[in-house]
Amino acid sequence: MEILIIIISAIFVNNIVLTQFLGICPFLGVSTKVDTAMGMAAAVCFVMAISTLVTYLLQYYILVPLGIEFMQTLTFILVIAALVQMIEIILKKISPALYKALGIFLPLITTNCCVLGVAIMVVSKEFAFGGEAHMLNLGESVLYSVAMAMGFGVALILFAGIREQLELSNVPKAFKGVPIALVTAGILALAFMGFSGLV
Amino acid sequence: MSKGGIILKGLVKDNPTFVLVLGMCPTLGTTTSAINGFGMGVATMFVLILSNIFISLVAGGIPDKVRIPCYIVIIASFVTILQLVMQAFVPSMYEVLGLFIPLIVVNCIVLGRAEAFANKNGVLDSACDGLGVGLGFTCALTLIGLVREILGSGSAFGFKFMEGDGILAFVLAPGAFFVLAYLMVIFRKLTGNL
Numbered sequence: 001m002e003i004l005i006i007i008i009s010a011i012f013v014n015n016i017v018l019t020q021f022l023g024i025c026p027f028l029g030v031s032t033k034v035d036t037a038m039g040m041a042a043a044v045c046f047v048m049a050i051s052t053l054v055t056y057l058l059q060y061y062i063l064v065p066l067g068i069e070f071m072q073t074l075t076f077i078l079v080i081a082a083l084v085q086m087i088e089i090i091l092k093k094i095s096p097a098l099y100k101a102l103g104i105f106l107p108l109i110t111t112n113c114c115v116l117g118v119a120i121m122v123v124s125k126e127f128a129f130g131g132e133a134h135m136l137n138l139g140e141s142v143l144y145s146v147a148m149a150m151g152f153g154v155a156l157i158l159f160a161g162i163r164e165q166l167e168l169s170n171v172p173k174a175f176k177g178v179p180i181a182l183v184t185a186g187i188l189a190l191a192f193m194g195f196s197g198l199v
Numbered sequence: 200m201s202k203g204g205i206i207l208k209g210l211v212k213d214n215p216t217f218v219l220v221l222g223m224c225p226t227l228g229t230t231t232s233a234i235n236g237f238g239m240g241v242a243t244m245f246v247l248i249l250s251n252i253f254i255s256l257v258a259g260g261i262p263d264k265v266r267i268p269c270y271i272v273i274i275a276s277f278v279t280i281l282q283l284v285m286q287a288f289v290p291s292m293y294e295v296l297g298l299f300i301p302l303i304v305v306n307c308i309v310l311g312r313a314e315a316f317a318n319k320n321g322v323l324d325s326a327c328d329g330l331g332v333g334l335g336f337t338c339a340l341t342l343i344g345l346v347r348e349i350l351g352s353g354s355a356f357g358f359k360f361m362e363g364d365g366i367l368a369f370v371l372a373p374g375a376f377f378v379l380a381y382l383m384v385i386f387r388k389l390t391g392n393l
Binding site for chain 1: 220221223224225227228268271272275276278279282283298301302304305306307368371372373374375376377379380381383384387388
């Protein structure tokens with residue numbers, strides 16, 4: 001039951017893009033086609049799950065015992081950057097097909113703030129999923145990060161679908177490009193507000 | 200280019216928010232009021248100026264292939280310093296901005312200026328560039344925060360001038376997108392940047 005609540009709350013109620021404002025750059029940047037949006041979403045999901053796993057272990061087995069939690073930002077970003085690079089190399093070797101599909105999106109993910117954001121979020125905040133508020137354990141953290149990435153994917157793919165239609169419509173000159181995309185995102189965020197209070 | 204010209208360029212012509220559309224996450228996420236927007240802008244400016252100065256000093260010694268990881272380490276170090284300083288002197292602001300302070304590391308403005316300006320210019324010019332772009336970012340965030348605060352809670356810089364609550368949606372997520380979109384259009388119109 002709790003698993004279901006975690007997934008629903010991460011995808012709809014606390015959607016990472018539309019309610020928490022993380023990962024806006026790729027949201028605006030690579031969402032002009034549904035295909036590329038799917039590729040990006042898959043790559044983010046993959047990297048986010050692995051990096052949350054690693055940073056969680058790093059936080060509780062190295063930073064906390066040594067009492068150097070203030071090094072969190074520095075170590076997390078380094079680990080994420082190294083991980084992305086490593087995943088790229090490993091994928092190239094063992095699964096060229098997947099590498100081809102995700103290839104161009106992987107380097108972009110290092111500077112995608114949702115990966116670092118979720119990694120910091122799960123180790124610094126208490127969550128209450130229906131029950132008492134508590135710090136997440138390892139399994140919940142990874143599940144939460146995957147669900148968050150799925151929320152990113154849902155928002156990205158929905159937005160890409162709308163933008164494909166938007167291409168064909170007649171937009172005032174001053175609104176061309178980013179402003180109309182922002183207005184669209186605002187309406188989408190308005191729709192997602194309807195989910196608040198669900199969990 | 201003169202020092203003043205560099206600052207002005209970052210403020211208007213290369214405004215990071217309205218023209219380059221960089222660093223959107225803190226722009227949308229922290230501007231629930233004018234004060235919060237201003238705080239976030241100043242925090243980013245602090246990191247931007249220091250990292251610009253430091254990177255322009257060491258850029259010659261960094262091999263080209265590993266420059267991006269090096270820049271990220273430098274920026275992350277300054278962000279850590281900022282976190283400690285803010286915890287010590289403005290803990291309430293640190294609490295409000297929360298996650299977005301460590302996320303300055305992945306703010307594309309900071310890395311973007313390092314890559315586009317600081318690694319090929321002198322120390323003083325880089326500092327001016329950091330100041331200009333930082334001011335541009337701070338002004339934009341304060342303005343967005345001000346508009347959202349006026350519409351959403353009927354106050355400006357914390358002073359309430361209206362009875363009642365205002366339009367709640369402007370303090371919440373959708374308002375951020377709408378206000379930024381319309382301000383961007385107005386900025387484009389005013390600067391003839393169509």
